[in-house]
Amino acid sequence: MKENEAYERLIANGVRPSAQRLAIMEYLLTHHTHPTVEEVYRGLNTKIPTLSRTTVYNTLRILSEHHAAQMLTIDDHHICYDSDTEPHVHFFCKHCGKVLDLMEAEAPVVDVKNIGNNIVDEVHLYYKGTCAECAKRQEKVNEVN
């Protein structure tokens, strides 16, 4: 990771850089796994034993409100976060629950500022289905039968 990238991201988006916020921002910047609140909490708990879930909740909400990160509401039981704030497509596997990034080459580019008189400031593109791995596993099961 670039030196101070977390710090710069917070400042650029008008978020005061406390130690906890820096740690959470850095966690998102170095883990492109679309972590949930719980995953961020557990991932940082060893480094910062005093960290509370409340702070993780608060911070992730603040980060997404300030567009320093994206909240992905791709599934009702899987709210997660992504430090990549550029619109890109997310794929959600209904079988294993994994969230993948799909590259621009594989997805339409949407760049809208407003539609009618509605002002658009976030674009979310979610595809859902069966990921390559789960599809392969199911094929095997079918072969056996």
Add this chain to the structure above:
Amino acid sequence: MKENEAYERLIANGVRPSAQRLAIMEYLLTHHTHPTVEEVYRGLNTKIPTLSRTTVYNTLRILSEHHAAQMLTIDDHHICYDSDTEPHVHFFCKHCGKVLDLMEAEAPVVDVKNIGNNIVDEVHLYYKGTCAECAKRQEKVNEVN
């Protein structure tokens, strides 16, 4: 509404047509307001006083699993349902919480079957921002100041 549209929709998607399921399916087909579980429950409670929330939860989940309706997870506190299962863009107003349909003319058409080896069977396009009404209201406030 067409005669028996709810019935046909259930049968076509392999859902057994109980009285409750028919009523919920019909409610979705006649209310294009993207209702939540609670709104469906309240909307039907007068007609079917014995209806329980549990059944509304179960039924809406079954309908979306069978692609007889879509579950929209556009916002963490606003999970709602839409009987239109064709991919179309939804606009969510962060101020008033309203969910609007955007017509095809205003939005990209996405028709994907799979990407890489991932099998896509649902496409969700969500735009978020400020709706025309809320934007207008904010303008007025700004003029006064």
Add this chain to the structure above:
DNA sequence: ATGGGTGCAAAGGATTTGCAACATT
């Protein structure tokens, strides 16, 4: 001294589950 941030515990809210009664075949 002040405003903001943190974290504990408790509250709140939404959704699911266990299970007995009921309906439909």
Add this chain to the structure above:
DNA sequence: AATGTTGCAAATCCTTTGCACCCAT
């Protein structure tokens, strides 16, 4: 009878809130 569906109550889980303490871009 057998199978699937419903609905009540309770349990669970996730998230927010109240509040006291702490800290310092």
